[in-house]
Amino acid sequence: MVKRITKQERERIHAVLSLLDEHYTTEFKCYLNHETPWQLLIAVILSAQCTDARVNIVTKDLFQKYKTLDDFAYANQKELEQDIHSTGFYQNKAKNIILCAKRLVEVYGGEVPSKLEDLLTLAGVGRKTANVIRGNIYNEPSIVVDTHVKRISKKLGFTKEEDPEKIEYDLMKVLPKDHWILYNIQIITHGRGLCTARNPQCNACFLNELCKDVKNKKERKKNTSSQ
Ligand code: SF4
The missing domain is CATH 1.10.1670.10 (Helix-hairpin-Helix base-excision DNA repair enzymes (C-terminal))
Structure with a gap:
């Protein structure tokens, strides 16, 4: 009831x-620096068990090196692991970022989808990440449950x-x-x-x-x- x-x-x-x-x-406002929807998606994947401040330091160089979604989709996993090492859980994060970018390129034409059910099919994307995207990129009413909100x-x-x-x-x-x-x-x-x-x-x-x-x-x- x-x-x-x-x-x-x-x-x-x-x-x-x-x-x-x-x-x-x-x-x-969004605490994770980004210029495109897919950059925000990658930044949120990196933010698991990591501070936003640390992610912003890492993405400053990362988005200079990997300028397009294709750069992430076809990245060398070991090299990407080194590039994101300081955010923690770097092996899983690198694997998920590559899989996620591949799916965005191959299934969604390089666009980040707005529907929750589509976002949830991407590697490394759970409800929290999906809701960050929906709220920040698409202005869709969504509640992000992070450690502070919890x-x-x-x-x-x-x-x-x-x-x-x-x-x-x-x-x-x-x-x-x-x-x-x-x-x-x-x-x-x-x-x-x-x-x-x-x-x-x-x-x-x-x-x-x-x-x-x-x-x-x-x-x-x-x-x-x-x-
Ligand atoms: S526990 Fe309640 S009163 Fe105390 S700082 Fe948090 S919100 Fe404010």
């Missing part, structure tokens, strides 16, 4: 989104799930469609600044009054002191 969202909860969600808009603006959405009480796909579906239910792309951009900024995994700055956070994690901690403290 689908759980209905109460009016109070809807107002809380709305207040959270308004504050995110206010603090982080509603400007769309952690902070739980703290905000938007989901209780662990599995990224289930989190994505939960977020689709609670967030208005016009915030699907923005939410990820804003939450990444929030997760890199105030709400880091190691040291969330709850006292300084503008979401403090609305955050479920803070509320739960306060309740637990109250219960412990009244025992």
